[in-house]
Amino acid sequence: MVTLMILDEDGDLHKDTATYAEFDSEDDIALVRELTALTTMTKAERQAYLNAGTAARKRVEQLGIVHPDENAVIMSTKKYESLIRGALCQLDEFTHQGYTELQEEVARLRAEIDALKGDLP
Numbered sequence: 001m002v003t004l005m006i007l008d009e010d011g012d013l014h015k016d017t018a019t020y021a022e023f024d025s026e027d028d029i030a031l032v033r034e035l036t037a038l039t040t041m042t043k044a045e046r047q048a049y050l051n052a053g054t055a056a057r058k059r060v061e062q063l064g065i066v067h068p069d070e071n072a073v074i075m076s077t078k079k080y081e082s083l084i085r086g087a088l089c090q091l092d093e094f095t096h097q098g099y100t101e102l103q104e105e106v107a108r109l110r111a112e113i114d115a116l117k118g119d120l121p
Contacts, residue, residue, distance in 0.1 A: 015077075026059070026086070031060055031087075035075070039075075
């Protein structure tokens, strides 16, 4: 398989996005938080973090998304982009589910209010 990648004059990387990794069974949002923390640490913070060996850190390494060491964080752009897409889809699902639950609760409360109004003299 050949992937076309173009680095333009602004430093923006353009690439063929025909295939993406899937992390459907993962909590993509938690993994994105982990990567955000990892990529914003100082060298000393990163060393302490690597020594701590959290479960989320181990998971992003197992998935091949990131390969951190004390000097740098090497990230798979393909897997990172897939993770971001998955996190956005999960957020959309959570938002839609929450909105649906709120609509149902509002309908229930309106019915309850109407019933109480009917009991008034």
